[in-house]
Amino acid sequence: MSVSWVTQVGGVELAVGALSGWVIALSVDAPERVRAAGVRAPHRLRQAHLDLIVMGVILIAAGLAAPGLPTVWQVLLVAGAWVNPLLFLPLAWSPDQQKRLPYRAVTLASFTAMSAGTVALAVHLIAAG
Numbered sequence: 093m094s095v096s097w098v099t100q101v102g103g104v105e106l107a108v109g110a111l112s113g114w115v116i117a118l119s120v121d122a123p124e125r126v127r128a129a130g131v132r133a134p135h136r137l138r139q140a141h142l143d144l145i146v147m148g149v150i151l152i153a154a155g156l157a158a159p160g161l162p163t164v165w166q167v168l169l170v171a172g173a174w175v176n177p178l179l180f181l182p183l184a185w186s187p188d189q190q191k192r193l194p195y196r197a198v199t200l201a202s203f204t205a206m207s208a209g210t211v212a213l214a215v216h217l218i219a220a221g
Contacts, residue, residue: 096159098166102151105174109144116141136184143177150210158216165212172206 119126119134126134151173154161161169179199182189189195 096155096166098159098161098170099152099155101170102148102153102155102173104148105144105151106148109141109146109148109177112137112141112144131184133184133187136180136187140177140180140184143180147173147177154213158213158220160220161213161216165209165216168205169209169213172202172204172209175202176206 115126116138119131119137123134126137131137151170154169175198179195179202182195190199
């Protein structure tokens, strides 16, 4: 069986999200160890964990439902689906990152990529209907 690269990448992202659950368990069972690692906002780790899972499922569904989605939209969708959850990680160690221009620029680019990719996916699916 052949599946699209978007579905494959989504499967990897889902696995990374699931594996990150170990970090969440550690932050609950041994919060002092997480603080010792420099984490100042552990709730950001939980946000990344959940978002990785959600975005992985989105990519799996998108790849299965629309394997013929033009490549540019696939790339934007995958980029946004990976970068958006990972943007929570710097905030776990340094919450003030979101005030800095480089962080804000990457966030804007990632949100734009995800928005464009999901709208293109919807249009593609409607047009195929």
